[in-house]
Amino acid sequence: MSDLKARSDITPQIVELLEKTLGVDIESPDFDLLESGVLDSLALIEVMTELESAFGVEIPLDALELDDLRTARSLALLVAANSASLASVSASPVGQAFPLPGGGEIRPLDRDRLGEVAALLLMKRQPSQAQLEYFTSVLANYFFDHPHADAEIPSLIAVDADGKLVGFIGSSVRRFEFNGSPVRMSSCGPLIIDPHAPTIGVGLFLLQRYLAGRQDFTISDSATDTVLEMWTKLGGKRADVVRERWTVVLRPLTFANDHFLRGRGAGSRANGAVVLGDRAVAPVARLLLPKRPKLVAESLSPEALRDGIAGLPADFALRPSYGVDLLAWQFEAMAAAGKGEVRSALFRNASGAISGWYVYLLNRGGISHVWQLAGEASELPSVFAHLLHDAYDNGGAVVDGRVEPHLREVVAHRSVKLRPSSSHPLRHTNRADLEDVLFGEAAFLSRSDGESWMGAFGEAVNVIA
Numbered sequence: 313m314s315d316l317k318a319r320s321d322i323t324p325q326i327v328e329l330l331e332k333t334l335g336v337d338i339e340s341p342d343f344d345l346l347e348s349g350v351l352d353s354l355a356l357i358e359v360m361t362e363l364e365s366a367f368g369v370e371i372p373l374d375a376l377e378l379d380d381l382r383t384a385r386s387l388a389l390l391v392a393a394n395s396a397s398l399a400s401v402s403a404s405p406v407g408q409a410f411p412l413p414g415g416g417e418i419r420p421l422d423r424d425r426l427g428e429v430a431a432l433l434l435m436k437r438q439p440s441q442a443q444l445e446y447f448t449s450v451l452a453n454y455f456f457d458h459p460h461a462d463a464e465i466p467s468l469i470a471v472d473a474d475g476k477l478v479g480f481i482g483s484s485v486r487r488f489e490f491n492g493s494p495v496r497m498s499s500c501g502p503l504i505i506d507p508h509a510p511t512i513g514v515g516l517f518l519l520q521r522y523l524a525g526r527q528d529f530t531i532s533d534s535a536t537d538t539v540l541e542m543w544t545k546l547g548g549k550r551a552d553v554v555r556e557r558w559t560v561v562l563r564p565l566t567f568a569n570d571h572f573l574r575g576r577g578a579g580s581r582a583n584g585a586v587v588l589g590d591r592a593v594a595p596v597a598r599l600l601l602p603k604r605p606k607l608v609a610e611s612l613s614p615e616a617l618r619d620g621i622a623g624l625p626a627d628f629a630l631r632p633s634y635g636v637d638l639l640a641w642q643f644e645a646m647a648a649a650g651k652g653e654v655r656s657a658l659f660r661n662a663s664g665a666i667s668g669w670y671v672y673l674l675n676r677g678g679i680s681h682v683w684q685l686a687g688e689a690s691e692l693p694s695v696f697a698h699l700l701h702d703a704y705d706n707g708g709a710v711v712d713g714r715v716e717p718h719l720r721e722v723v724a725h726r727s728v729k730l731r732p733s734s735s736h737p738l739r740h741t742n743r744a745d746l747e748d749v750l751f752g753e754a755a756f757l758s759r760s761d762g763e764s765w766m767g768a769f770g771e772a773v774n775v776i777a
Contacts, residue, residue, distance in 0.1 A: 378414030415473030533762030548740030614639035
């Protein structure tokens with residue numbers, strides 16, 4: 313008996329696997345997993361993972377039909393018939409649509425469907441027409457109108473058999489250099505799924521098609537546990553090298569009051585007692601900060617930031633290749649997001665060369681997020697100290713950033729608290745020569761390169777299911 317024939321007789325083992333994985337009784341090999349509702353998007357990932365592990369096969373998602381997933385018997389035939397790699401889906405021709413199991417398809421996002429995407433993003437908020445129009449314009453700016461928008465690496469949508477939009481994954485492309493050669497990075501997010509979509513696994517199929525695109529590598533700054541599970545199944549990894557975060561508290565009472573009020577939906581308003589209390593407490597917290605450096609700050613123009621990136625140490629084999637047009641657009645988009653005031657500064661050494669810079673979003677009374685902090689290794693501690701004092705002088709309560717490899721020694725200070733991130737930074741590439749660099753210390757990737765700076769749409773690669 314051939315190995316393939318033997319695998320077709322594994323129905324009893326699959327019944328047992330399904331009962332263990334799904335926590336339900338499978339009445340017979342023909343029990344309908346779809347009609348019963350026991351197989352949803354998350355359960356599909358678990359079942360596929362368990363099948364591949366138990367039977368030593370890899371099942372390509374783009375070969376699935378809905379009926380393949382319907383019963384233990386059909387899953388047994390699926391295992392017997394498939395051995396292709398899920399993670400090795402080839403790059404698709406630009407503009408090509410791909411069918412979804414059970415009807416519908418995945419296709420590139422057209423500008424004329426942005427209103428539907430906005431409605432999907434806001435489906436739990438009951439938005440007004442004005443809000444829908446605003447979010448539609450923001451989507452157009454982020455995914456069509458930015459200077460590095462790339463028609464070969466588009467945002468994707470999923471539509472059901474009737475043409476209704478049931479899923480979306482955003483695509484933001486950036487140009488990078490790898491050992492001096494041009495490469496394309498894509499940042500994906502948000503990933504949003506209609507919870508009432510009739511087809512299971514829409515998020516998984518969208519992510520699979522996106523990761524199989526023409527980009528050289530893909531990142532996500534702040535993925536959920538669900539997306540992490542899908543991402544790893546599709547051949548990507550969590551970037552543990554940037555999983556840690558650093559935090560410095562400048563005004564403890566103001567921050568605690570702001571956090572409490574926002575948690576109650578009351579907005580931020582510091583009362584007199586809090587203000588007076590922090591006038592006494594904050595100076596003590598300030599004493600714990602690194603000493604204010606004697607640096608002269610210049611305005612950080614797009615041209616200066618481009619030159620600063622170009623002058624990074626040669627140790628960074630992978631680095632952004634920013635154009636002035638992109639940087640001007642991104643600074644404007646950061647400011648327009650309305651989440652705070654964009655503050656930045658540039659510093660030069662005695663010979664006039666760029667020695668460091670920072671960009672952060674100041675949130676007075678709340679958390680100020682650092683998007684990029686870089687420069688010469690000898691100057692970085694002073695640049696970091698200048699940022700903290702700038703945030704303090706301008707009313708910041710807390711400063712938060714990501715512990716990137718070049719900052720690890722800089723943030724090793726008594727005023728800094730380190731903690732694991734609650735979300736997952738993810739990276740993916742199909743290029744073997746990029747693999748080690750992408751997950752190591754030779755990649756200069758800051759939060760300004762991912763999706764998390766994008767205000768309302770940058771909270772996470774987030775599946776609503």
